[in-house]
Amino acid sequence: MTDCREDIGGLLGISYPIIQGGMAWIADSSLASAVSNGGGLGLIAAGSADADFVREALRRTRALTDKPFGVNVMLLNPHADAIIEMLCEEKPAVVTTGAGNPGKYMAALKGAGIKVIPVVASVALAVRLARNGADALIAEGQEAGGHIGELTTMALIPQVADAAPVPVIAAGGIGDGRGAAAAFMLGAKGVQLGTRFLVARECTVSGAYKEMILKAKDTDTTVTGRSTGHPVRVLKNRMTREILSLESDGLSPEEFEQRMAGTLRAAVKDGDVTHGSVMSGQIAGLVKREQTAAEIIEEIFREVKEIYESRAFICGAGRPV
Secondary structure, three states: OOHHHHHHHHHHOOOOOEEEOOOOOOOOHHHHHHHHHOOOEEEEEOOOOOHHHHHHHHHHHHHHOOOOEEEEEEOOOOOHHHHHHHHHHHOOOEEEEEOOOOHHHHHHHHHOOOEEEEEEOOHHHHHHHHHOOOOOEEEEOOOOOEEOOOOOHHHHHHHHHHHOOOOEEEEOOOOOHHHHHHHHHOOOOEEEEOHHHHOEOOOOOOHHHHHHHHHOOOOOEEEEOHHHOOOEEEEOOHHHHHHHHHHHOOOOHHHHHHHHOOHHHHHHOOOOOOOOOOEOOHHHHHOOOOEOHHHHHHHHHHHHHHHHHHOOOOEOOOEOO
16 A cells, blocks of 8 residues: 555554544444454544543453554543543553544643544634644544534545645545545545444444444435534434424524433434434445445455546555555
8 A cells, every 4th residue: 555545554553544433332342443453543432431431442442453543532521631631541542532622632642652633624623733733634524424514525625635734534425435535636645434334244333223324315314403503414313303393493502402312322222213313424325235344444445446547546656556
């Protein structure tokens, strides 16, 4: 593997420039270790958990892989300070962050030898975090599942790549080699996938959740929470219809949070895809079969190679990927 992979592969010590999304309640030791063993970077999601829970998950992952992996920390988590302190002790290879600015943690994490890669949804935040010492950035477009920003991946990636002096990893709406190749052409040095990995054999989400992803069509996602300032992309179901109706009637942010509490866990763990929150990206309509994480990764980069060769694209020093 050469050229446009070298920045991320060399930085993170991985064979393929691909990161698995840090999906709350989903990104556990089983999935993270499988992605890392497959040549990418697996992530454990801290979500709203406490430091002891995350430490246990981290140690389980270490027992399943000797490859680099990371931890995703949602900065709105009330346990964020304790989690960061614990991570500085345990020293995973990478910490990715979302829902805030990790600036106050940057020195401690980097002092512990941990690479810090925040998720950003705007050029302004990307530039600020790069100046604060971020090793790379995950620029996520609104096609992604879960919490989203305003810009699309197509518009966001080239602008962040032009503005930020660190490698950019593209996320949002990428599910196969075509999406990855497009991201590289836009200036990304790597890609992050969430929805495609939901149907990895090693992913422990409920069977009902996986089935809903596999049956999804192109128009099957919607966004709840826009009126409250906390937009979340999910698959349409009875819950989304009820929420959107309540939003149109003036649902407050506090009422929205109360109504949504526990709905993601209900879908992921209990298989309640009627009243639960089935977070998914718009790319779900392309996801048609269950595979191992390694098979997904290998297929994507085989497709990238075929695309580059068939279209005579070149990358980096002039050699095809």
